[in-house]
Amino acid sequence: MQAKIGILTVSDRAHRGIYEDRGGPAIRAYMDDVLTNPWRPVALVVPDELEQIKRALLQLVDDEGCSLVVTTGGTGPAPRDITPEATEAVCEKMLPGFGELMRQVSLRFVPTAILSRQTAGIRGHALIINLPGKPSAIRDCLDAVMPAVPYCIDLVDGAYLTTDESRIKAFRPKGK
Amino acid sequence: MQAKIGILTVSDRAHRGIYEDRGGPAIRAYMDDVLTNPWRPVALVVPDELEQIKRALLQLVDDEGCSLVVTTGGTGPAPRDITPEATEAVCEKMLPGFGELMRQVSLRFVPTAILSRQTAGIRGHALIINLPGKPSAIRDCLDAVMPAVPYCIDLVDGAYLTTDESRIKAFRPKGK
C-alpha cells in the first residue's frame, strides 16, 4: 500500500505566485531521498490565514488519508505567522519534543532558532510536523526528527514507513 | 513525620491483570534506593482512562496527602495515551522544564524519546511527575530530575525529603 504524505506550504507570497515555493519542493526532495517505501506526495499551498491552513490540514489528513503532513513556513513571531496555532487547533495531541529538538538543532546554526514556534501533533492516523520556511533549515530539522517518525506513525495506525538506513536510521523498539 | 509518595501505574493491561506492572515497582525500588527520610508508598493501578487517572491523582494528593506523585505509562502519542492530559487537568501549575530535561536525557538512548509527552506540575502541596512505562527509562528520567525534587516540594510546603548523596545530590539554595 502506498503511503500518502501531505506537503503544505504556508506563505502569502508563494500563494499569490509572487514568490517561488522552495519549501514544499525541499520537503519532497528530502522524502524522495530518505523514504524507501512506496509513497505519494499531496502538495498544497495556502496563504498565512488560520482558517485556510486548518482547512488544508483537515483535507490532507481526513480526506486524503495522509499519514504524515509536513508544513513549511509561518512558524515565526511575526503577526502573519500562524501555522503552529492552526496545527494545534486540528490536533488531538501535541508532541512538544519535536519542537524542542528542532529548535535545539537549529541553534547550532543561528541564535534566532529560539524564535521558531514550530511544533508537531497527532490527528487521527496522522503525524503533523511544522518546519521553518528556509530549505536548508528544513533538511536540518527533518534529519533530527525523522528517526522517530515511522514508529510514531505506527503508534497511530498510519502507513508503514521505511527509510534508507545510510541516510536515516528509523528506530522501532524491539518486540513492537 | 513520614512523607507519602504516590505511585500511579497507568496501563489498561496492568489494570486488567493480563500484564505484570513493572513500572510501579521500579519507581518504588528507586525511591527505596535514593530517599533517606522516612516515607511510605501509596500505589494505585488504573486503566488509560482520563477520568480514572484524574480521580487517582486527586485521591493521592488531596485525600492521602502525598507530597510527590510519580506516574508511569500513558505518555506516548497512541490514542489511549492520556496521562499528561489528566495531569494537566488536576494541576494548578505546569513545570515544562521536567519534560524537556527528561526527553533530552532519554534522547541519549533512543531517538523516539521525542514522542514522549511526559510533563510535571503542582497541585496543592504536591509535585506530580509523569514517567514513561519502561523500567530502564524510569531510572534515567528520575536520575535527571530528582536533584530538583526536594526543593520543589519545599516551595509548595510538602514533606521534607532527603537523599543519599552518593546516589542523588539534592540541591537547596543557600539561605532557604
Add this chain to the structure above:
Amino acid sequence: MQAKIGILTVSDRAHRGIYEDRGGPAIRAYMDDVLTNPWRPVALVVPDELEQIKRALLQLVDDEGCSLVVTTGGTGPAPRDITPEATEAVCEKMLPGFGELMRQVSLRFVPTAILSRQTAGIRGHALIINLPGKPSAIRDCLDAVMPAVPYCIDLVDGAYLTTDESRIKAFRPKGK
C-alpha cells in the same frame, strides 16, 4: 528614535519595600552594558498578583510603547509565583524556545533550573521575556537569548536595537 524598554520587578517583598529590588537594577545594568542604540528604561515594581502584573505589562506595552519588556521574579512553582500566567494572558503568541534555552543554560549552574517556568511572548510590537529573580541568573539568561532579541523585535515592527558586538552578537538574517 529612542527605544523604550520596560523593566518589571514582580515581588511581594520588593513592592512592600521590605526587600531591596535587585532584579530590576540588574536588568537595567545589563542593557546599559550591551545596547548601543539610544534607549530609555521604564521601571515598575508590582506584587505577585495576577491582575497587577497583567496591568503593568499592558501599561508598558500599550501605553508606554516599550519594544521589549523584561520581567524578573515570580517564575517558580510556589503558590505566589504567577508571572508566566500573567505573561501568557497578555500575549498574542508564545515563544517556547526562550524558556527552553534559558532553562538549559541555567541547568549548567543549578539542577533546580527545571523548576523555572519562565517563558516569552509577543504582544503587539513588543517582546516580553520572563527572567528569574536572582541577579546572577538574570545575566546568564539574557546572555543566552539576547542575540535573537533585536531580530525578533524587527519582526513585530518594534524599535531597532543594536548591541555591542564584543558583548552580544545580535543576529539578523542576510537580506532582511
